[in-house]
Amino acid sequence: MEKLQVAVASNFSSTMQRLIPSFEQQSGYRVTASYASSGKLFAQITHGAPFDIFLSADGERPHRLEQLGLVVANQRFTYATGTLVLWAPEARSPEEALQQLQQGRFSFLSIANPKIAPYGAAAMQVLAKLGLDQRFIKRTVRGENIAQAYQFVYSGNAQLGFVAKSQWIDAGDNINGVVWAVPTHMYSPIDQQGVLLKRAEQNPAALAFIDYLYSDGAKQIIAASGYGGLTQTITVE
Amino acid sequence: MKREIQAHFKASRGEFHLDARFTLPAQGVSALFGHSGSGKTTLLRCIAGLEPSIDGSLTVDGQCWQSNGALFIPPHKRPIGYVFQEAHLFAHLNVQQNITFGQRRLKPHERSMTFDDVVAMLGISHLLKRAVTYLSGGERQRVAIARALLTSPKLLLMDEPLSALDEQSRADILPYLERLHDELSTPIIYVSHSQKEVSRLADYLVWLEQGKVQAEGPLQRVMGRFDLAATHGDEAGEVVIAKVMQHDEYYCLSRLQCCCGELWVKRVAGEVGDEVRVHIPAKDVSITLEPATDSSIQNIWPMVVDAISEVEQGQVMLQLRAAGNRQSPPLLSRITLKSFERLQLSVASHCYAQIKSVGLLS
Amino acid sequence: MKREIQAHFKASRGEFHLDARFTLPAQGVSALFGHSGSGKTTLLRCIAGLEPSIDGSLTVDGQCWQSNGALFIPPHKRPIGYVFQEAHLFAHLNVQQNITFGQRRLKPHERSMTFDDVVAMLGISHLLKRAVTYLSGGERQRVAIARALLTSPKLLLMDEPLSALDEQSRADILPYLERLHDELSTPIIYVSHSQKEVSRLADYLVWLEQGKVQAEGPLQRVMGRFDLAATHGDEAGEVVIAKVMQHDEYYCLSRLQCCCGELWVKRVAGEVGDEVRVHIPAKDVSITLEPATDSSIQNIWPMVVDAISEVEQGQVMLQLRAAGNRQSPPLLSRITLKSFERLQLSVASHCYAQIKSVGLLS
Amino acid sequence: MVMDWQPVWLSLQLATVTTLLLLVIATPLAWWLSQTRSFLKQPIAAIVALPLVLPPTVLGFYLLLLLGPQGAVGQFMQQLGLDTLPFTFAGLVVASIFYSLPFMVQPLHNAFESLGSEPLESAATLRASPFDTFINVVVPLARPGFITGIVLSFAHTIGEFGVILMIGGNIPGETQVLSIAIYDHVEMLEYSQAHILSAGMVLFSFVVLLSLYYVNHRFEMPRR
């Protein structure tokens, strides 16, 4: 039976773990997922990593892979859209969280590294919109990825943090404070895109998995995990 | 107050049991003497404070250095110099740096030895810039001696310091050690298994066997004891104190007076009136019934046989005393049983003891 | 083919220049003798192959071991036993494991020594299970000797192996070394600065000074040389080969015959007819003009004065030969100038040499 | 929570294999460094330590370049008809060896140098060939150096994940070792699982290290 290797950006890992059982049940295929940052996965894929599908945290890297001709053309698809929230463990209401940010009532603000993580870039856009992007440079700590941005707040070292809504949902009840749901117009959409690698062009399991991602069941799971779930194929410009 | 070193150390190491109690004069040279493995090194280390786990007490010249767990002066605060059995030089320092290591840690007024003297005496001036790795065994040992001397110690501990040295080097160093205790009155505790060295140097002897003190006392008394003499074969003998009476510069001789009679010896260094120590090996004392007149042997004393013991088969040890002087210390003579029978000697026999002058130690 | 060891080594180490060429008999004991720093250890290391950077050639008993860069047999392929100046035991092995380290690497038929013999001879049976850290200096040296002996070497190299040992241990080991070269005809090259040890043990002598061979030859010839004798003070003397003629069990004496005459000595171990070596120290030979009859000295030979030299001021060295035998090897006697003048001795004077029997080495 | 033992086994395997191979590789290298008087000694000693100065992920990246199908080594291996190393267990081993080399070489080098020449010379005069001497004299006398090398390499390989993530690709059952698994848990905010695994790992390592030190202690040479 065909085995399916999916390379998944770390920030989507918990959602992926919910998708896998349901897919496996439906299709009978077995999926193994490898998690790492999109940058690492990109480097690995360009050096022959044995992946069939790559679910990136952004659109840039799948695009580059397409340009390099390593993936099946015209198959790039957005499987999830990230949603940014501002987490304030000490605040009692979303408004207070926003005020805390605007008034600078924190020692450290945590974001993902804007250079390498789409959530970080989005957070910077929000700060710019609020006119705060230059003010807190020395008080802004940047995680390698959105998970570290979350950990900075979780450990109490940062009092505010732009994290992913999916993380907030994952954490469930055992978490303090409130989040301010950042209006989506304040940042360009965090489109998380996926591609089918050339080696898997004929792999029925891979094709089945992509089909599955378009399915309602998958969309539901993704949406419930805190993503603006829309799965669509993007054709090459 | 009497200048003394009182020590008592007790410890068990595997099958080796140390239990040594002794009192040494805190002046002159005391020898720790004994067979290999008898505990000499261990005892010396105790005195230096290098065996803090060994229980014991030690008083040096009225000062308590260690007292059964209650007091323990650490080694670097004891004013000692220590020459280890193996040289133990510092591998990262050259010869000169090794030698001055201790000296540099003294205040100027504490320094009673000068670098130039010590280096010249030990004949190591050509080695000063050398890495210690490139020293020969004997050179190593001389450097170690220099290093210990330059700490200007109040008590010098030496663990067989001359064993790797040739006669020439020994002959250079021994007089210096003698000067050390004569002029600076630095007491020396000297570990050795050479009876010759001991009798040349030591005033006082502690004889160790299996961690216990077997005999202890002034050199003369311990060396004169028959049991000791019997054990140590060829080197048994008597040490007598003699007074310099006259120097004969032409013949290069000195006339000494000792209890038993006159003694002509090779010109000694001292002044007329000085006291010198003379070791008379039992095997160098021969016996005649009549005084020989045409012999190259110059020292002939009339004696009386005081005691007789058979040392080994075929060998007889005679204890003699000066004829007409009941109180004179004993003189030992070892002769063959055959000669003994031929000369028909017995206790109270009168005879003449011949001593070869050049066979004497100064 | 003549059994010989031919060696020539040349090297410069800082100010030390080695350039030693010599030929030794490949049997018996050869001594490398010289002052501290004269290059004895370096030379011994060359022979063992431990100085591959030193140029030289070495042929042992017809086999070439090294030849000026063209050939170099590595040390572990040379059938030698080496006793280092410092014991160099393996710290990770106990005494027994140290001793058998070399033996275990021999094929059974190559083993000519037995463990039990060697251990008993060196008196280390009680130490076998001990960690080497806990050995005394002398114990350490004995273990090192045992370790070298158990490699059943075809050539034994010993660097002052007895210097840390007391008389008792020496007396135990020396006869064994003698047996080694007598029974197994294992040649021994022996480094020593003790003339006494050398004259007791060695057949052949190489005298080193500052890296050069100063004198070389059979012991008798080299030791008899006046210059050597003069240098080494008290221990100068003559070594003569003598034949055992008779044992007197009652008196525990043996009668030896040597070129100059008869010699009564303490009972020796050999059989009647065996040859033994006798060292006659110059200072133990006294001179009379008439033979003493009532003396404890048993050995009295009629001699003729062959040569006279003044050794030091006040001391005269006489070279004697047997009266009526122009070819006899010389006998040395040291007497004082005073006696010399009193006895009116001159070249060709007749006299009697008195030798104290117990003063002799076996 | 169902415990997934595979990463644990994989980590232990990786650390064991790496440490063993490091012993094989580093021992002769360290020995050469300790004995040579070649002018290459210092440069090579410096090169050995170099992998340390790069961030592990970056090092992994360069290893990926080198070992991958376009890299020099990768092309060479393909010419030999072999698979390329990245994303395989063998690749993990190669990367770990490369990265942990200084942890093994340095302590061994020190230990060998501090022996001095005496034991070697004694052994040679006792008929031991150089190899025999090395095994029966040098190795036991250099034991503390070996222990340190083993401890540092083993612990470091267990804990390392930057290089391994990059070269291994975090493929469950193949290259997903424990350190990556813990990392994943932390990333997924599954802190309790991460705590359990971390605590287990620390405890296990503590027991292993402690036993090693006690065994070492038992064989220690007695000191005065």
Place this chain on the structure above:
Amino acid sequence: MVMDWQPVWLSLQLATVTTLLLLVIATPLAWWLSQTRSFLKQPIAAIVALPLVLPPTVLGFYLLLLLGPQGAVGQFMQQLGLDTLPFTFAGLVVASIFYSLPFMVQPLHNAFESLGSEPLESAATLRASPFDTFINVVVPLARPGFITGIVLSFAHTIGEFGVILMIGGNIPGETQVLSIAIYDHVEMLEYSQAHILSAGMVLFSFVVLLSLYYVNHRFEMPRR
């Protein structure tokens, strides 16, 4: 490309300060380990090596918890009126020290043990106090151990970024060290920048290490 020198300086500063402080901390610890006969010796030696077995990021996470305002250490520091350590240079130093401790302690421990008691005893009989002896005899004789400890700690601190990223927060000019900068380039697929920085880092480190080894060589004790 405009070169940003700040991460470079920061890395050098961090590595230097860490190595110096490690010398201060590890030397007495290693000395104690080498001299003690306490039953605590083995457990403490094992604990020193433990930070190695956790993935650096995970270790960083736990340090973050421990040093943070809710952590035991953080609370203690706050009670003393001090700022908490995470996201400060001081925090980086503390984390680096913690993580690199075994690289300094282990080689020193070995070097001290291989000295034996002879030099200490000789020095004591030559009037040198224990401290004097330590400075003038033990330290020079243990030089190879110090060199190894310094090389491993320095190189490792330069290259480490998992712990540092976590504890430092990658604040440009404050806690963004070179290793993180290179990492970022790789993640951003800016490979040419990464290549330049890496090559510079490797070259620089090579020169530093080589000089260190040559200096060490000059002071080496002569061997037969």
